[in-house]
Structures are given as structure tokens and as C-alpha cells.
Amino acid sequence: MVNPVHLQTLLEVVRQGSFAAAAHRLGYTASAVSQQMAALERETGVKLFIRSAKSVVPTEAAAVMTRHATKVLTDIDALKAATARAAEAAARQLRLGIFPSLATYVLPGVLKNERWRHLGLDLHVAVAEPGETIRGLLAGGELDVVLVYQVGQSGLAWPHTMDRQWIGDDPFCVVLPASWGIANGAQVTSAQLGGMPWIVHHPGTSDAAVIDRLFASCGLEPRVVAYSDDFNASLGLASAGLGAALVPELALQSRPEGVVVVDVPEIRLARNIFALRPGGSTDPQTGLFLDLVAETLKSLPPRGPGAARR
DSSP states (O other), rough: OOHHHHHHHHHHHHHHOOOOOOHHHHHHOOHHHHHHHHHHHHTTTSSEEEEEOOOOEEHHHHHHHHHHHHHHHHHHHHHHHHHHHHHHHHHTTTEEEEHHHHHHTTHHHHHHHOOOOOOOEEEEEEEEHHHHHHHHHHHHTTOOEEEEEEETTSOOOOOOTTTEEEEEEEEEEEEGGGGGGGOTOBOOOHHTTTTSSSEEOOOTOOOOOHHHHHHHTTOOOOOOEESSSSSSHHHHHHTTTEEEEEGEEEEEGGTTTTEEEEEEETTEEEEEEEEEOOOOOOOOHHHHHHHHHHHHHSSOOSSTTTTTOO
16 A cells, blocks of 8 residues: 555655755655665565656656646545544534423523634534433433523432532412413512412422422412423413413513512512533533523523522
């Protein structure tokens, strides 16, 4: 097999007109250049130069080989560049797991940010609830980082080997049907809402357990008229007058007509949003991406009275 280094040396000898000049150009000794050309002649089985005491003259075979060598070396350079680009793209791929409301109202803002474009990440997104994306983080490395939420201190769990980064909080807000005649932004006590129709989480879910304890602590006994774990559905039902609901601010980014948001001082609850990565992950570009997610979340306009996002 012909050595590409020898082909490069051949081109330089032809350009410079002598072994000595080619050696000076390439940083070799004249003897090394002469040995390379001799080796190339053995590899190809043709005579490339007519040597004399003062000069070397390329043969017709050298001229033909020079034309082919130029193309071969160009193809090798292109192959190296393509391989480097592929390796770089693979190294910069980010497989992200993210829950629906964050994907809907925060991720688009991240992707429209000029800083995102400079990160050079090849993003692949899986939108699902936290329990599912955490499994994807664990099962064979299907995901590189997941964005999850936790309500209170119970329910969602992850291995202690995971690195956790706080992204921000998503406060819950009490929404009421506008048809009830209560002004938007009004302060209402939990006692006033007791016995009123409510749309709540399905029993047995981790969020429902936390909210039930919160309601019990402030003496609020809802009259349940619907179970819904989908915040958009809860908002739609509230706008139609079915009942009150507790929804996070992210869901209120697309607040429908027909609902008002009220301040209930006894009800203070938030979804704590975290990024999870395998322990020891140190990719700086992923860290910058997560910082951008946190900044974009914080920049969203608050939708609940007195519920400033921290």
C-alpha cells in the first residue's frame, strides 16, 4: 500500500525541483526525502526520478503519479474533515428528557435565543412525565439529562448517584370560573372555597397526596366534581364554569378566557424544577444549556397574584 506521506513528499519534490529544497520545505533532511522517494519507487514498481550529482528530473511516471497523488491527498483530507465533524457532532449531541409544560412554554424560548445557537449542541428531545424520563436516563443511557419537577418532598425519587441542579420554581395558582363573579387577583380565604366544586388530581398520585395534605392543613374541604391530571383540561373545565382548580403558573401561560386567578394566602405550593444528570457529568456546554433554561423560565411573566417566580 502506498504511504500518503510519501505522496506528499513526491508533490513537494516536483514543486521544488530537488530533494534538498523539498526537505527544507517539509522539515526533513535531504537524505530522508531521498529514502522516501526510493521507498515510493519500490511500492509502485516504477522509476520516478532520473538522479544526477546536481539534480533530480521527474520521469513521465512521476508526472502521472503527481496528478493522481493530488486527488488522493485531497480525498484523504476530505475524509479526515468529515470524520472529525462526525465525531464532534456525536460528542456534542444532547439527548434531553423534559416534561410537557416546560417543553411547551420554556424550551421554545431557549431555542430562539442567540446564545443557544452558539452552543453548537445537536438536540434530541423526549417529552414525557418525569417518572418516564428518569427511567430513560437510567436505562442504557438513552438520555443525557432530564428536566423534572417535584411537588413537596414526596413522590418523585431518583438515585443518589445523580447530579441534581435546581432550575427554578413553578408556583401553583388557584383559578376560579369567571362566572362565579370573583374579581381577578382578589384575595380569597380557604374557608370561602370550602364546599365549592373543585377539579382535582386523581387520588393516589404523588401530587394529589401533597395537595390533599395542604388542603387539610388549612381546613379546605373541596367538593370534587372532576378528576384531571391534565392542567390544560382543568383550565378548560374551569373556564366552562365546572369548578375551581389548582394549576401551576406554566400552564397559565396559555390561560383561557373565562377563568380568574385569585390569591389564597393559606395555599402556597410550587413545583420545584430540577435537572438530573448521571453523577460526574462535566460537559460545560450542557451546563450552559441548563443555565439558559433557568434564565428563560425566570423571565416568563408571573401569572399568579403574589406568586413571584424565584
